[in-house]
Amino acid sequence: MTDYDVAIIGGGHNGLVAATYLAKAGKSVVILEANSEVGGATTSVRAFPQYDAMLSRYSYLISLLPDQIVTDLGLDFECISRKVSSYTPYSRNGKDSGLYVARQWDKQTHDSFMDLDPSGAEWAAWQDFYNEIAEFALKIAPSMLHPLKSRSELKAEINMPKVWDYLMERPIGEVIEARFKDDLVRGVILTDALIGTFSSAFEMQANICFLYHLIGNGTGEWKVPRGGMGALVKELVRVATAAGVEIRVNSRVSSVESNTESATLILADGSSVTSSYVLSNAAPQVLARLRGKTPPVSLEGSQMKINILLKSLPELKSGIDPRLAFAGTFHAHESFAECESTYLQAKGGNVPEKLPIEMYCHTLSDPSILSAELQDAGYQTLTLFGLHTPAALFDADNEAAKAAALKAALASLNQYLVEPIENVIAAIEVKSPLDIEGDVGLPRGNIFHKDLSFPFREDNQVVRWGVETDDPRIFICGAGAIRGGGVSGIPGHNAAMAVLEASA
Numbered sequence: 001m002t003d004y005d006v007a008i009i010g011g012g013h014n015g016l017v018a019a020t021y022l023a024k025a026g027k028s029v030v031i032l033e034a035n036s037e038v039g040g041a042t043t044s045v046r047a048f049p050q051y052d053a054m055l056s057r058y059s060y061l062i063s064l065l066p067d068q069i070v071t072d073l074g075l076d077f078e079c080i081s082r083k084v085s086s087y088t089p090y091s092r093n094g095k096d097s098g099l100y101v102a103r104q105w106d107k108q109t110h111d112s113f114m115d116l117d118p119s120g121a122e123w124a125a126w127q128d129f130y131n132e133i134a135e136f137a138l139k140i141a142p143s144m145l146h147p148l149k150s151r152s153e154l155k156a157e158i159n160m161p162k163v164w165d166y167l168m169e170r171p172i173g174e175v176i177e178a179r180f181k182d183d184l185v186r187g188v189i190l191t192d193a194l195i196g197t198f199s200s201a202f203e204m205q206a207n208i209c210f211l212y213h214l215i216g217n218g219t220g221e222w223k224v225p226r227g228g229m230g231a232l233v234k235e236l237v238r239v240a241t242a243a244g245v246e247i248r249v250n251s252r253v254s255s256v257e258s259n260t261e262s263a264t265l266i267l268a269d270g271s272s273v274t275s276s277y278v279l280s281n282a283a284p285q286v287l288a289r290l291r292g293k294t295p296p297v298s299l300e301g302s303q304m305k306i307n308i309l310l311k312s313l314p315e316l317k318s319g320i321d322p323r324l325a326f327a328g329t330f331h332a333h334e335s336f337a338e339c340e341s342t343y344l345q346a347k348g349g350n351v352p353e354k355l356p357i358e359m360y361c362h363t364l365s366d367p368s369i370l371s372a373e374l375q376d377a378g379y380q381t382l383t384l385f386g387l388h389t390p391a392a393l394f395d396a397d398n399e400a401a402k403a404a405a406l407k408a409a410l411a412s413l414n415q416y417l418v419e420p421i422e423n424v425i426a427a428i429e430v431k432s433p434l435d436i437e438g439d440v441g442l443p444r445g446n447i448f449h450k451d452l453s454f455p456f457r458e459d460n461q462v463v464r465w466g467v468e469t470d471d472p473r474i475f476i477c478g479a480g481a482i483r484g485g486g487v488s489g490i491p492g493h494n495a496a497m498a499v500l501e502a503s504a
């Protein structure tokens, strides 16, 4: 077949979500994926051929995927709650300790805050802040799968003016400084504003990033995909295929043209596909190039993704059980001041000497990604996400900059370990923003394709679903749409709804 109702450029998870909604509604749909596998940045791979371990190579935790999409599409896919939210080691007055936060705050969480700040002020401020945000998350999350509200409509509907003001109107760095005194506590909060976003705490881009990290599915909880990210894609392929979607891999789209009747996609091998509508799961910058237009401006990616297979978990100087320390998000070199100073170093063109990093051990929640032999031998995985490493640092010499950034990442970790992590590493791979662009086409390695945007339209802006382009036949169904970014399926759902409305 060469003529379809809808052709989708790219088979990332969002393309698969959009395709399935459309096929279930009776549309003929083809997905054209450049790579030999679908999944994009949502995939599991056997990264180390000698070890039977399927690692989530890029994205690794899920929060933003609404339950509604799982139910609508009939996905047999489960996410596991982590007992531990985060652990942040520190060394003060010659004593090694750590801030432990359980997902459901318990006595250990309380005691940990009191150790850090015996006045109790930080613990009280923490509870107030996150209780407010939890209420806000519940109210805003359902709006993500509906046509965009305007800024003032959404603000009125949520009706929490104080929280709206500090999340949407004032730099999050100012808010954190005003409500918390301790640099370490401030940093634990700030990191949610910096994941995948090269920003100071005092720029509004950080607020947008913060918001998306706190509102997923109405709880903001980050869960472990059972079986790894590849399990989600496997299920999406199953339901897409069952609904009649045609998936073509090794099918890179090289240009897109449209007229009032239809659109034509030319593939790299010279063949073509025509369709009534085109959805781009590729980034808006990629789509613009395919259409011969000027790409939109965006920040570049700024993270290192390091995948590690460990022979065993490392011991910590603080003495905490490593099965607790690494079960949630483990922060190192991520105090507020450290995040700001490394941002400035990186902005000045230097790989920071110590990277702000966060890590978690997938196999503590879900050992199923390892073979029985590796499980029996005590192997574990570590996912390490390093901040403030913009693509520009890697342009001159990717391999040399990766080596420097890896050293900086391990230096951040090793200061809190009894023995260097190198002693227990069985295998390791390092992905810079340039590698990520080369592998899955994320422009300059930006994990959200393009800068995230607030989940509303400005009062004078005319957009309905946040997936529209200047061509009524072409929509964005990937992370670069308004309310896209992350493993959510939201832009896939919203683009499918936009096509169904347009073709009704």
Ligand SMILES: Cc1cc2nc3c(=O)[nH]c(=O)nc-3n(C[C@H](O)[C@H](O)[C@H](O)COP(=O)(O)OP(=O)(O)OC[C@H]3O[C@@H](n4cnc5c(N)ncnc54)[C@H](O)[C@@H]3O)c2cc1C
Binding pocket: 009, 010, 011, 012, 013, 014, 015, 032, 033, 034, 035, 038, 039, 040, 041, 042, 057, 058, 059, 060, 061, 062, 063, 064, 251, 252, 253, 254, 281, 282, 283, 286, 303, 304, 305, 436, 439, 440, 441, 442, 446, 447, 448, 449, 477, 478, 479, 480, 485, 486, 487, 488
């Ligand atoms: C290192 C890393 C860690 C991350 N961690 C998390 C996390 O833990 N949790 C989370 O929620 N999010 C995370 N993210 C972000 C998340 O993975 C992405 O935002 C999300 O996967 C985007 O999904 P998508 O379907 O929109 O696009 P993608 O996954 O980028 O898929 C786009 C697809 O389009 C294809 N394509 C591109 N150009 C063409 C073309 N010309 N022709 C045909 N096909 C084309 C690509 O090959 C790709 O398969 C992370 C991302 C990275 C890179």
